[in-house]
Amino acid sequence: MNIQRKELLVTSFALFSLFFGAGNLLLPPMLGYNSGENWLWVAVGFMITAVVIPIIGILAHARLQGTLFDFGKKVSPTFSLIYCILIYVIAVAIPSPRTAAATHEIAIHPAFGTSPLLTSSIYFALVLVFVLNRSKILNLIGKFLTPFIVIMLLAVIAIGLFYSEFSTGSPQFNTPLVSGILEGYQTFDAIGAVVVGAVIIISLNFDNMEVSRFESKRKLIRNSGFIAGLGLFVIYAGLIAVGAYYGSEISVDKALSNDMQRANLLRDISIKSLGEFGNTVLSVLISLACFTTAVGIIAGTADYFKGLLNNSQTVFVVTAIIGCVLGVIVGQLDFNSIVVVAIPVLLLVYPITIMLILLNVLPERLATPLVFRAVIIVTLVFSIPDVIGFLSPFEGLQKLTGYIPLAKHSLGWVLPSVVTFGIVSMVKSKPKDA
Structure with a gap:
């Protein structure tokens, strides 16, 4: 002991x-x-x-x-x-x-x-x-x-x-x-x-x-x-x-x-x-x-x-x-x-790292390869505007990101990633429930 x-x-x-x-x-x-x-x-x-x-x-x-x-x-x-x-x-x-x-x-x-x-x-x-x-x-x-x-x-x-x-x-x-x-x-x-x-x-x-x-x-x-x-x-x-x-x-x-x-x-x-x-x-x-x-x-x-x-x-x-x-x-x-x-660099890499961490602690039945791919792709896509906005903000980008919840706080990736996880998980489990 x-x-x-x-x-x-x-x-x-x-x-x-x-x-x-x-x-x-x-x-x-x-x-x-x-x-x-x-x-x-x-x-x-x-x-x-x-x-x-x-x-x-x-x-x-x-x-x-x-x-x-x-x-x-x-x-x-x-x-x-x-x-x-x-x-x-x-x-x-x-x-x-x-x-x-x-x-x-x-x-x-x-x-x-x-x-x-x-x-x-x-x-x-x-x-x-x-x-x-x-x-x-x-x-x-x-x-x-x-x-x-x-x-x-x-x-x-x-x-x-x-x-x-x-x-x-x-x-x-x-x-x-x-x-x-x-x-x-x-x-x-x-x-x-x-x-x-x-x-x-x-x-x-x-x-x-x-x-x-x-x-x-x-x-x-x-x-x-x-x-x-x-x-x-x-x-x-x-x-x-x-x-x-x-x-x-x-x-x-x-x-x-x-x-x-x-x-x-x-x-x-x-x-x-x-x-x-x-x-x-x-x-x-x-x-x-x-x-x-x-x-x-x-x-x-x-x-x-x-x-x-x-x-x-x-x-x-x-x-x-x-x-x-x-x-x-x-x-x-x-x-x-x-x-x-x-x-x-952090605005791009950190969201992906956070989602990989969260997915890897979930049970495998929830965090399937399909869920991993969908969530990480969406996280990456919605992180890119934060990086561009930091490096060279322009009016068109600001109008576009204005429709994304939390985007003005550089957290525009959060809700899309969570929604993607929910949708893909439900679609994946539907045939088993049928």
Whole structure:
């Protein structure tokens, strides 16, 4: 029983840490700050895309216990191959370098004044060392790094709320629930779920934990997902609440870039909570949170291409090196630039990922290959206007999307996808009922 508890705690901590990166730490306080008295509604929306959907993704992994390819193969093997490659390219090109950019701008440069090139080079060299020793990932992250991260986060939140005057600023969002949902996209947690879920499964196969049977691993991954999700919920809600309740005490310079606004707000909250020591705590916290996420992304990408190409260890090493080199190159950009580049990509890929996650946790009698194909095609078609509207909005497109419910909130794909699922499911089941 003790061994099982130890395995559960280590896996839960590792899963939490692989999820919790730069965006997860920086986005919630500013979201709370801008939401003011409506922070609870914003928090609910944020939880949907940053906690609920990702944890459902982990539950889907627990059920499938395969690779990311298994998520989309019911649509078609070709689609799944293209989707997997796209997801992993996005992962190593955007969220992974973003962790290095955030670490440099918030933790390293203010203290040492080093160049982005030096920071990202050392950063990804260390990431590579961890990835190449991937059999120890769960233990290293789950036993040592994550508990430290969680303790510091809870200290900032608890002390911050204790000393707060509970006075919020003016709300900046017209639709707080929708704003929270869309901001949750920026955490990349749904994409993270399908990437790091595979890392957890392969790490369990590598580790010397006494988890071998399918049902044992399924139970371990499922329970770890719930615990990690609870941890994410508490941290996110706490950070949003702290940001909201310090709204009247801290002034954010709107002339600064969005990333520096977020960083300065979190730094001011940390200093108010923990004194000047809070600045050091924040630097260490951001560095560790970003680092563990980068390790998970690079390891997951290398695992996938290794499996795709005859289980070659050489492919694993080469992919890890390429991912780290790309991280160094893209890491030269500032955090905000990477976020801006990510938005149109997320508007296209996130809806498809969300629907694949939801379909993969449904019973097979409901989520048939026909249902998969129909729902994913409709989701893709109705996501394209959001991307075009973001890149170059024009009047004709706005008139067209005006007829689609929720389209003005970049959620025009939701209702068509749900309706398609209902119609195809009924049509599929009709002959059996006759």
